[in-house]
Amino acid sequence: MATIDLERVKAVKVTHEAELLRKANVVGVGIGFRQRGGRQTDEVCIVVSVHEKVPLDQLAPDDRIPAELEGVPVDVQEVGVIRAF
Numbered sequence: 499m500a501t502i503d504l505e506r507v508k509a510v511k512v513t514h515e516a517e518l519l520r521k522a523n524v525v526g527v528g529i530g531f532r533q534r535g536g537r538q539t540d541e542v543c544i545v546v547s548v549h550e551k552v553p554l555d556q557l558a559p560d561d562r563i564p565a566e567l568e569g570v571p572v573d574v575q576e577v578g579v580i581r582a583f
Contacts, residue, residue, distance in 0.1 A: 504529075504542065506570065507529055507542055507544065507570050508529065510567050510568045510570045511527060511570075513568070514527075515527045518546055518563065521560070521563060523550060523552060523557075524546055524547070524548055525547050525548060525549055525577060525580050526545075526547035527544065527545070528544075528545045530543065530545040530573075531543070533573060533575060541571060543571040543572060543573045544571070544572045544573070545573050546574050546575070547575055547577045548574055548577065549576070549577070549578065549579060549580075550576055550578070551576045
């Protein structure tokens with residue numbers, strides 16, 4: 499596992515969660531492992547779940563998700579439409 503303090507990741511997530519959830523297309527924020535090329539890595543990060551990944555040039559500046567928050571990596575993962583039945 500990457501050398502990152504899980505308690506620090508949790509604190510950063512809590513600090514930024516509401517702000518991230520206000521961004522267009524975001525449906526969830528959690529903690530998990532970064533994905534690269536469709537494969538899970540051992541890098542712990544803040545996972546921002548989106549309905550659909552959108553190219554940066556199609557997003558308003560306020561809706562862009564940073565690559566890291568307070569030194570903690572952020573991974574955007576497409577999850578599709580989430581529905582409760």
